[in-house]
Amino acid sequence: MSKLLTRRSALGIISSAVGAVAFAGMPAFGQTKGKLTVAVPGGVVKDLETNIYAKALVAEKGYDVQVVNQPDSALEQLRAQVKSRNVIWDVTEINSLTFPAMDQDLLEKIDYSLVDPKNILPAYAKRPNAVLVLVWSTVLAQRADKLPPGKEMKSWADFWDVKTFPGPRAMRKTSHHTLEFALIADGVPKSKVYDALATKEGVDRAFAKMNKIKPHISAWWDNGAQAVQVMSNGEAFYTPMFTGRLQSLSDSGIPLKLVWEGGLFHTTYHGILKGSKHVREAHDWLRIRATNAELAEKYVQTVPYPAPIPGAYDKLPASLQAMLPTTPPHPEQLFIANEAFWYSERGNQIQDRFLEWILA
Template identity: 30%
Template structure:
């Protein structure tokens, strides 16, 4: 019997498999993952999901959403999590961890973490990439190129509709910067009632011209359809439209609001072990660099940078030419204030 097992191991090794791989294949899981969909999900499939499936046999069932914790909270209350892996914005990652909606993550499983960017590993989640909210325009339709966030709010110089995500997050920050607040003073201003009033007053100046979108894929589509002359968008969505769909779009990087995107495992996830193994596999320097091949999001590990083509670096949020006047989203501010500002935002929309 030992001889037979030895022969099997030898045969498997010759075929490029190991006994661990065979065991994994017998115990293959289908990881239910929810992401923001669109170009990012497509890039994640190429860079991360497909290689992980090839290596482990585990499959992925994907679902798209636009953030928030409502469904995750409902799953926890029902003690019936149907997601194994969730793509989170920073404030949602913080709140989900605080509410016990995510499992704790053992960062020791990531190996040497000294090259991770500050704050990119939390108690319950690991950063998947660095992304930015920017605005973009169609170069074939605007004779004069906008260059600042002020231009986005200038209906006289640039008449026409503006696309914006149906959320106060980033809209409030942009309104203050366009109204003259320095990026470094935005959250200090927004933390006051007068600052919130000021942001809404600035938004009032373009409110009739705003076309609201709720899913990230809608932003470049609004621009392509000519429904708007400029649109707030995730930088990766615009990059995807430019490079894959050959759209004549251009990003304005002024006042870009950048943030981390996170992987977390919902509490009680049925395939939590497989999801955690995926997180480890997708956060190596090479895996981070691989994502940038398919979408213009930056890696949260310094050691990934040398593995990215120099020309590609110019498309990333953190490239020096693009990073002249950025604003890092204050996740703690939004974690503390999202409910109150969201309530006022909804009332403002209804007025």
């Protein structure tokens, strides 16, 4: 099996020069049955989308498929293309930077009789205008060699229990995907976390809980690589961590114990731009990208962010399956991150408060 790369680290491995990527053997323009442009982040992600999914669609349908770089300003470009009715991308990735596109009338409604004709996808994978193509999670990671004898964290409440589980901790330096865990540790059901954050009382409750753990946080990390580093060098024994980073720690010989209960389920979708001239071809892309188990298995062996296709990863090594958020019972233990909340005015206000709090 090829060495696993994280989504964020993979993006920097290969240069991301803007422009279309065509691969050898693609039918010449004019001999194709249709045309399709797909915009995704660059680097290895773009390579995989091209060499796994685009190649398969060309072989199946004979389309002229181009995979292009989706820049950091993708949301603004989506708006501009749709507003000007000059749609350049037919399919675009909907990630943490472009999530608001799903609620801003920028995407076509999806016909799931074409995308998921056998109805194999779970309900949470099918939005009206976007289909889930990969997921990743933030879970509680603990160094098994640093745990007290005979003890193991089972919840976010345990992360806050510094008497039973002494030792340095690390957390992400942001309000989103951090305050959720504070509320869960304080007894809020995971299904009610964002309801609580929508109220002044709930936000105050989250910060009060953060006040209790703050003296025990030895490192506040900005990105997944830093989380790996502080766990590797022993600066922290326990931290929330992106699941895509777990393999690198495991490969380095550091024994890990994970707490999936109360972890966050992060979602990445593909959608069709409103006004696309190739909607039928785009539906074929969504079908092959979201429901093809064989291709999904190939993808996850390089970038460990799976599509939620039942049974797609059953043949992979058990050690890898154990780190995938789609492996049962993980989906039931996790809850979906509400990116729309953090994009709202209230979310921005909470983030401002968090940044002031962390410097106090």
